[in-house]
Amino acid sequence: MxxxxxxxxxxxxxxxxxxxxxxxxxxxxxxxxxxxxxxxxxxxxxxxxxxxxxxxxxxxxxxxxxxxxxxDPPPFCGAKRYFKGDGQLLLAELSGYGMIVQTLNNLLPVEGYFWREFSPEGKPSNGSTPRKYFSAENAKKIDAVRAFIKKLVEEKAITDIEYSLLIHDLIMASNNIANIAGTYGHYLSKFVPRALQPIEFISTKxxxxxxxxxxxxxxxxxxxxxxxxxxxxxxxxxxYKKRQYAANYHIPETIARGDEPEAQGKSGLRPWLDQYxxxxxxxxxxxxxxxxxxxxxxxxxxxxxxxxxxxxxxxxxxxxxxxxxxxxxxxxxxxxxxxxxxxxxxxxxxxxxxxxxxxxxxxx
Ligand SMILES: C[S@@+](CC[C@H](N)C(=O)[O-])C[C@H]1O[C@@H](n2cnc3c(N)ncnc32)[C@H](O)[C@@H]1O
CATH class of the missing domain: 3.40.50.150 (Vaccinia Virus protein VP39)
Structure with a gap:
């Protein structure tokens, strides 16, 4: 998708x-x-x-x-020391980008901001009912990938374009398993089967x-x-309509900005008026x-x-x-x-x- x-x-x-x-x-x-x-x-x-x-x-x-x-895929030369295989594929057979994608798939889940604000196991900080944008398992994987990307940036292990590619890949992978009907204005009250599948990172073509x-x-x-x-x-x-993109795509925006904004109201929107x-x-x-x-x-x-x-x-x-x-x-x-x-x-x-x-x- x-x-x-x-x-x-x-x-x-x-x-x-x-x-x-x-x-x-x-x-x-x-x-x-x-x-x-x-x-x-x-x-x-x-x-x-x-x-x-x-x-x-x-x-x-x-x-x-x-x-x-x-x-073409960038080489991810500076990130080599962070590569993690799954024991089946020989890392040496993959390109740097292939290795990083495999690493994303193998990260251990983390209970972080996405788990707390956007999954049914979390407790939103504004006291709202737990939200259902992602299954708890997928939200934890998204948190793990966000933390991993942050670390790569802090340790200067990736270039700017490699960073953009990882953000792109996380947005696309999250979209595939988001429990929404088209946009992120609100989550669906019941999990649809697609949203219960495990998040998967696939190399961009x-x-x-x-x-x-x-x-x-x-x-x-x-x-x-x-x-x-x-x-x-x-x-x-x-x-062409009154619908603001910043509000309707607040979750991909938070992935792109790599921050942890206050998740407001029932739907957990980030404050978005700076992008009105x-x-x-x-x-x-x-x-x-x-x-x-x-x-x-x-x-x-x-x-x-x-x-x-x-x-x-x-x-x-x-x-x-x-x-x-x-x-x-x-x-x-x-x-x-x-x-x-x-x-x-x-x-x-x-x-x-x-x-x-x-x-x-x-x-x-
Ligand atoms: C109809 S969509 C563009 C779709 C795009 N042509 C495509 O094929 O994906 C409108 C876009 O305008 C952006 N936008 C709205 N107001 C803007 C502004 N004042 N300056 C720059 N971008 C703006 C929105 O963030 C949104 O991405």
């Missing part, structure tokens, strides 16, 4: 790339300003573009780094193709980073778009949006028209549904293309 990310463009990425290729030749730089799980960034890299990827969530940063920057270097992945608000974005085209894929998105507010969304378009060093913008979004197609065109010419294409796609929904309605996916007029400099 890996990751089910609301609004992920996996199913329409070819359509998006077809459009981008019409206006930017391979070798150019394309910024993916709300990169999420990196599906568009990866496709851009594989199509020969230099990629600048941005997202306000730390999980998106590590996931996209892993997808875009790695075409890396995708090849495109430039090995010249990419930049950043963590932060697109509005704030816009002034340092210099690209032939900026692709923007904002949230103005794109989830009908009042603030226009000025958020304007800040990006006015400040990014780019004259072309391509924006994905949905007919179910906070703004209508006409409102979007009106918002962008003040910057230059706008063209719109649309195509039908199936709605995102959580695991316990059966709806298969189609909605329209929009692509707004804006060619911004050159900003005229007043001569001194």
């Amino acid at each position: 890996g990751q089910r990310y609301i609004g992920a463009k996996t199913r329409v990425v070819d359509e998006i790339l077809r459009y981008i290729k019409k206006v930017v030749p391979a070798g150019g730089t394309v910024a993916d300003l709300m990169c999420g799980n990196g599906s568009v960034s990866l496709k851009l890299r594989k199509s020969g573009y230099k990629v600048i990827a941005v997202d306000v969530l730390c999980q998106a940063y590590h996931i996209t780094r892993t997808k875009v920057l790695l075409q 890396f995708e090849r193709g495109g430039l090995l270097e010249g990419h930049k992945i950043m963590n932060g608000y697109a509005e704030k980073l816009a002034p340092i974005i210099e690209a032939d085209l900026c692709y923007i894929d904002p949230p 998105s103005d794109f989830c507010s009908k009042r603030k969304i226009r000025s958020a778009f304007e800040t990006i378009i006015a400040n990014a060093k780019s004259s072309r913008f391509l924006v994905s949006y949905s007919s179910e979004g906070l703004l209508s197609r006409k409102e979007m065109v009106d918002a962008f028209s003040k910057f230059g010419d706008v063209a719109v294409t649309e195509f039908p796609i199936k709605r995102f549904k959580s695991r316990n929904e059966h709806a298969s309605e189609k909605v329209m996916e929009y692509l707004f293309y804006l060619q911004r007029e050159p900003i005229v400099q007043i001569p001194e």
Whole structure:
């Protein structure tokens, strides 16, 4: 299963790339300003573009780094002294990455933060009823892996990209056995069979193709980073509903940040207002778009949006028209549904293309 990310463009990425290729030749730089799980960034890299990827969530940063920057497994040379086999496979036969994955599978469980806050055996620190995001055994394994990664970092045994890969792998493995219906907004009241399976770490398969270097992945608000974005085209894929990603993906965010925040309320959400998105507010969304378009060093913008979004197609065109010419294409796609929904309605996916007029400099 890996990751089910609301609004992920996996199913329409070819359509998006077809459009981008019409206006930017391979070798150019394309910024993916709300990169999420990196599906568009990866496709851009594989199509020969230099990629600048941005997202306000730390999980998106590590996931996209892993997808875009790695075409082969990193060697994990500095972590050799920590490798642990299971007695069956000869460690010497595996690559450094193979050994680290096997080590993760063999770590002894630890009763830590995930066990206490997110499993039925734990006692949440705010006195809430024990939560059921993970079985107690799986939560203890997640705690063990978190502690192991922390130790590797503290002892400088891994590189930055090896760290991103381990965070990516822990998020994906946890998603497979999380007792949720699509997002982490709340856990399910009864454990589903999938969530009772033991957590398993499987080596990530890396995708090849495109430039090995010249990419930049950043963590932060697109509005704030816009002034340092210099690209032939900026692709923007904002949230289109009120649902905040930081709240709905709070557990992968805690894995990505490697911290132990206060788990608030019944659902145990991390305090997430520092990652609040103005794109989830009908009042603030226009000025958020304007800040990006006015400040990014780019004259072309391509924006994905949905007919179910906070703004209508006409409102979007009106918002962008003040910057230059706008063209719109649309195509039908199936709605995102959580695991316990059966709806298969189609909605329209929009692509707004804006060619911004050159900003005229007043001569001194
Ligand atoms: C529709 S998803 C993007 C999906 C992505 N294109 C993919 O294929 O996985 C929207 C993303 O925007 C991010 N986001 C929301 N507001 C943001 C902001 N102001 N700056 C940067 N990222 C933001 C969210 O964290 C989320 O990952």
